[in-house]
Structure formats: C-alpha cells, structure tokens
Amino acid sequence: MATTMQFKVGDQVRVTVAGTTYRARLIEDRGPIGVGGRHLLRVEVVDGHGGTTRFEVTPDQVRPA
C-alpha cells in the first residue's frame, strides 16, 4: 500500500490521470478512506487560463514535481 509520507500538503507534484500528466499542488491528505484503507489525496490543478480544478487521486498517481 502506497503511503503519503513522501509528500506533504502544499507540495508541488505531478499527477497522472489516464495517461496525461499535470502539474498540481497537494492541498489535502484525505486519510485512509479509499478502497482497502488506502489514502486519498486532494490536488489542485491550474489550467492554462488561471482557473483551478480540484479532485482526488491515489498516492500511486502522484510523483514529485
């Protein structure tokens, strides 16, 4: 089971969603509330127009920026 220990809230990270990688900011560790008790993380992605999208990912989708 991946853990969130290598990242902390506020970190800049790279997030992969369905083959596409985004630069994102980790905004919340949601805790072990996923399937099988895995942690879920909430990230914020800034799009090219300055808007933001916030969504949840699993730790294995996250890499250091």
Add this chain to the structure above:
Amino acid sequence: MPGSSRARRQWQSERANALDQLVSAHAALGGKGPGRRYATEQVVHAYAVLLSSHFQGFCRDLHSEVSDHIANATTPAGAPELLRQLLTANRKLDSGNPNPGNIGSDFGRFGFTWKLVEARDNRTGERQRKLKLLNDWRNAIAHQDIDPTNPDLNLAQRPDQKRTSTKARRPRYSLRIADVDGWRIACSALTKSFEAVCAERVKEFTGRAPW
C-alpha cells in the same frame, strides 16, 4: 463495525466524541444569571457550528469513499483515475455547507437522489428541514448575523408536531442545546440513510456491496 462505511464509523466514533465534548462543556457550566446564560449560549453556538462541520466532513468522506469504490471497479487501465477525477472534481461540499442542495448536487454524480433517501425512510423530509435549519443557524452564527426577524432562523417552526391550537406559535430565536441535540439526531439518521443509498448505488455500478 463490519458492514459499515469508514465515513459512518468515524461519525460514530471520533466525530461523536468531539461533539460530546461540547455537550460536557455545556453541562459543566455552573452558576446562575446572565453570565452563565451568555457562556452557555456561546457553547451552544459552538456546538451547532461543530455539528454542521462534522456532518460536512461525514458527507465528504462518504462521497470520496463511494467515488473510490466505483472508480476502482472500472476497466480498462486509466479509466479508474479518470472516473475518480470526474466524480470528485470541484465538489460543492468541499467548500460549501452540507445543505440539502449541495448534498443532492454532489451525490447526484452517482445517481443518489433525495427521493431514494425518502423511499428508505419517510422521516427524511423532516430531517431535511432540520438540516436546512442547522445550516441557516450555522451561517448566522459564523457571520454574526442572528437576525430576529429572519423567518429562516425561527426555531418555533415545528411542522413535525401536531398543532393542538390554532394560535400561531411565538417565534423563537434563542438557540438551546436541545435544538442542536435534535439536529444531531436528524444528522445521525441521515448518515445511516445516505450510507444505505450509496451502498445500493455502488452495488448497481460494480455488482458488489462496498462494505
């Protein structure tokens, strides 16, 4: 507690403990007179705000949990990540109150409706009304805007009780701990109904019960 979501287990343990501490603080306030009345009022206001906050936390946790169960059961590769993103993106409950509208909007992403909750328990309508009153009071307390002419804050509105008189009740704008206790009971009942409806929705999508 097997057969229960993590969100509900947390509601019944850590979240309940946090709320109980304010109930204990209220009970521990001694003395009489205006000083005590002011102190108890502040504790009751804090209790209402905390209840709204913890119910929001429960709703967010349940939503995340359900989203992860549905996404996790999806194929092909890449689809779970995409679906998890779509189900959790820009939820109203991440920043807004857990009012009936925001709950319906966010949970509606996987086919949850208030009608499904009502079908499980015909007291849902009254609980929805209490949830709205809780959030109206939460906003009034947080924004220091307890307006005694605002009908939305009138605590004397009790459509769940049979009227024994044709006289209108006197409006009441002084929040009591019993009011918040009543809202808490309604929220607890809703956690059970939400969990059951969400389990049905997950089973519908994945073929398996999530908990």
